[in-house]
Amino acid sequence: MDNRNFFERVYEVALLIPHGRVTSYGAIARYLGTARSARMVGWAMNKCHTPGKFIPAHRVVNRNGLLTGKLHFGNSTTMQQLLENEGAVIENDRIINFNQVFWDPSIEIG
């Protein structure tokens, strides 16, 4: 197993997130089999700045639907704007209709 395999898995799942949908780090981690490595998923997102591949990291939030990683988008409003542009309703850095736009890979895919 390559070390990059884990990151690639995370990226792959992130790319599978439909437009206007969001998921949580834990959900992705569960889908990958490592349910307790949700932190790794977030960290993989930190490395998603790799040029050449677009990772919709803005569609990945924590289990509370809170935009915890908005600070990593340069501007604190970028992540929110992207999500709102896709139909998500965000208020106070939190996705109001999180339950509606939530997309669980372990259910939708496998």
Add this chain to the structure above:
DNA sequence: ATTCTGACAGCAA
């Protein structure tokens, strides 16, 4: 090899 850190999640007070 050891230690620290991290865009989380779960449990305890």
Add this chain to the structure above:
DNA sequence: TTTGCTGCCAGAA
């Protein structure tokens, strides 16, 4: 209910 601590996995120093 809100706040805080611990556990967990993987990578970097």
